[in-house]
Amino acid sequence: MNSHPFLSVSDVTKTFQENSGKNKIKAVDGVSFNLDQGETLGIVGETGSGKSTLGRLILNLLEPTSGTVTFNSKNLSSLSTKEMRTSRREMQMIFQDPFSSLDPRMTVGDLIREPLDIHKIKSKQDRHELVQSTAKSVGLPANSLDRYPHEFSGGQRQRIAIARAIITNPKLIVADEPVSALDVSIQSQILNLLLELQRKLELTYIFISHDLSVVQHIADKIMVLYLGKVVEFGTNFEIFNNPHHPYTKALISAVPKINPHDRTDRIVLLGDIPSTTSKPPGCHFNPRCHLAMDMCRVVEPALLAIKSDPGHQVSCHLFVDESFTQ
C-alpha cells in the first residue's frame, strides 16, 4: 500500500442535527479507507446507509463532524475557501438524477462550459473548442450544444453531466448512483462510457450504488455500508466470491444471475431498515440478522481484517476469531 495514497478517508463521521438539536442523526459513522490512483471504489448500501452523505463528504460538499479526508496529500477541511474552490477542478461529482442536476434554462453548451467559466480555464474562444471535443468524447451528437436538457433522453443527459465532470481534467470523480435513474438498456451504455473514460483519462472513481450488479461490473474494491458504518470491505473478487457479512451475503443473493446454475436461494432479511434516528444497539444489523447472537445485541463489532486476506475487512462478531486487528 502507498504511504501517501491518492485519497485517504480517515474515521469520518457526520452527524446531522434536526429540530434544533433535538434529533441527532449520525449519517456516517467512523468510515475509513484508502484509494490509489486509477482505482474504482464501489460504495454499496441501501436507504439510510449514508452512502450519498459519504460521497459528499469526500468532495467536501459537506464538512465532516470529525475525521479527515485527505486528497492529493491535502487535508480538505483545512483548506481556505479559495483553495478549496481551486481543488474542485480536480474532484468532480456526477449526480443521480439527470433531470434535476442540470439547469433547465441553460443550453447544453453553456452547461458543459460552466466549469471552464467558473475556473477561468482557457480563453473564451478556446473554451468553445474544448466544449465541443468533450461533448464528442462522451458520445453526444454534434448539434447538441445549442439545445436544452429537456430535449434529451435520460441517458444523454447523464452524458452531459459526465462531460461537465471531465472537462476540467479532474483526477477523482464521485458518481452518486449515476445509472439508477436510467433504463436498464441504457445503464450498460453509460457504464461502458465511464470505463472507457477512466482508461483514457486515468480517472479514479468512487461509484456509489444500491445495485450490486452494477458495482460488480465496474469496481475494483467494494465497500458495503449499513446505517452509516462499514460492514465489509474488500476487492471485487473477494466480496462476490467470498462474502463474509450476512448483510453482504443477502445483497449478493438478491443479484439476478443469468446462468440458472449460478442461482442460489435468496436470503430474505427480516424486517425493515430501521430509521437513522433510532439505530438498534450493538451491531446495527442485529434485528434483521438470522445469525445474530446475544453479543450482537450489545456490543458493536469492530472492522477487522480476516487472516487469509488483510485487504478484506469485516465488521461482524461471527468472524472475530478468524481475524486480526489492523
Add this chain to the structure above:
Amino acid sequence: MKNYVIKRIGHSAIILLGISFITFLLLYILPADPVRQIAGRSATPETIANIRRELGLDQPLLAQYWHYISQLAQGDLGRSYLQKTEVTLLIQSRLTPTLILMISAIFLELLFGLTAGIFASVKRGKNADKSIMIASFIGVSSPQFIVAILVLYIFAVKLHWFPIGGYGTFHNLVLPAMTLGILGSGWYSRVMRSSMLDVLRNDYIRTARAKGASEGRVIFIHAFRNAILPIVAMIGIDIGVFMGGVVVVESVFGWPGIGQLAWQAIQRVDIPIIMGVTLVSAIAIVIGNLIADLITPFVDPRIRIRQ
C-alpha cells in the same frame, strides 16, 4: 396538535406586538407637532413645554413606547386631537355597523362566489364558464369606490329602489353589502373553480361515479367538501381585504362604521383616529388569520394528522 395551536397563538401575539410598535413608531415620527395643535396658536413656550410634559412627549423613545403599550393594554387608543374625545370611545361606538357590514359582505361573497365557482367548474370550457371567469376578473380589477358609486347611482339615484346611503334599516344594508359581495365574490369564484377542477380530476371522484352516485351527490358531497378547504383560509385573508376597503365603501354609502370615521379623520388630518382605526383593523386581520389557521386542521384531516 396542541403544539400547533400554541405556536400559532404565540406567533399572532408577536405580530400584535410588532404591529403596536410600528403604529407607535409612525405616531412618533410625525412631523406635525401634536402639541401645537392642542395648544392652539397663541400658546406661550411655557404652556407648550407643559403640555409636552403632560403628554409625556419629552421622554425617551422606549419609555414612550412602554407608556403607549400599557395604555393600549387598557384599551386606551389615545385622544383625538380635534374632537377632544377618546379614540377608543369613538371606535367602539362605530364598531357594530362595521361588523354588520363585514359579516353580510362575506356571506354574500361566499354565496355568489362559491356558487359561481362550482357552476363554472362543472361547465368548464363552455361559454358560461368563460363569462363567469371574465366577470370575476372584472370584479377583481375594479376599484371599490367606482363600483360603489355606480351601484349607488343606478339603484338609488336613478331607480329609487334603495335609499342613498344611511343606516338603520335592512334597506340601507343591501346596497353596500351587495357591492362588496359581488366584488369580493370574484376571488372566491376563481379559487373555488380551480379547486373544484383539481378535485374533480382525482381518482376518488371517478370511483364515486363508477359506484353509481348521482352527479349531484358527486359534486356536492364529494367534490365540494374537499374543494372548500382553501376557501377556509381565504376567509381569514378576506377580513383583511375588507378592512382595507372599509374606508371607501362606508364613506360612499354613508355607513357609520369605523371606515367612515377614518374618512372624516383623513379630511381633518386627525392622526390618532386614523392610527386607531389602522390598529384595530390590523388586530382584526391577525385574529381573522389566526381563526382561519386554527379551523383549517379541523376541516382538513391531512393537516391535522401531519401535526
Add this chain to the structure above:
Amino acid sequence: MSTLKRLIKRKVVIFSVAIIGIIVSSAIFAPLIAPFAPETQFREGLTLEGSPLGPNSKFILGTDLLGRDLLSRLIYGARTSLLIGLLANGVAVLIGTFFGIIAGFLRGRIGSAIMRFTDLMMAFPALLLAITLSAIFSPSLFIVALVIAMVNWVQIARVVYTQTLSISEKEFIEASRSLGATNTRILRCHILPHLAPFILVWSTLGISTTVLLEATLSYLGIGVRPPTPSWGNIIFENQTYFQTAPWLVFLPGLAIVMFALSFNFLGDALRDELDPTQRGREN
C-alpha cells in the same frame, strides 16, 4: 420565443395590449393630443350657475366643476397614473426582490427575520397603511408613489422568497456548487434567470394594484392633489355633481377599470404561460 407567439394568439392579450397601448400613448403624447391644457379654467366652461357643461362642440367630453376640459384632464391623468404606477411598482419590485432573494438564499436567521417582518407588514390593511403614511408625510407625486411602494413591496418579497427557496434547493444548484461556483455566480447565472419570469408576472400585476391604490388614495383626497389631474382625483373633485353630471365620475372610472383590467389580463396570461404547473390546466 415560442412563449411570445403563444401569448400573442390569445384574444385577451391582444385586447390588453391595445388598451395599454392607447393609455401609454396618451400619456406620452399628452401635450400633442389634448385639446387644451388640463389646468386652464374656462369661463365658458361653466353654466351660468357655475355647474359643469355636458359634452359639446368645444369640450368633447364636457367640463369639470372648475370649467376645465375633461378630455384634456383625462389624457393628462393617464400620464399621472402611469407615472405613479411605474414608479411605485418599480420601487416595490426592486425592494421586494432584493429582500426576497436575500431571505430565500441566505435563509437562517436573516431569512426568518425578513419574513417575520413581512408577516408583520401584511397584517396592516394596505389602504389604511397607505392612508396613514400619506397623512404623515406631506403630499407630492413622489411621496404618493413611495407610499404605494412601501405598501406593495411586501407581497413581491414573499413570492420571490418562496421561489428563491425552492430554486436554491434544486439539485442543479448543488451541482454548480460542486463545480466550485461562488454564491455570486449562482445568484447571477442560476437563480435570477429562474426568478425572471415571476418578477415579470408580478411586475405586470403590480402595476394594476398600484394604479388602483393611487386612484383610491386620490379619491379620498390624499393621493395626487389637484390641480394636477389624476383619474382618482377627478372623481374626488366632481363627486358633488355626480347626480347631474355622472360622466364626470364614470369616464375616469372607466379609464381606471380598463387600465387595471388590461394589466391584470396581461399578467394573468403571462403567469399561465410562464408557470409550468399551470400548463395543461385550461383556464
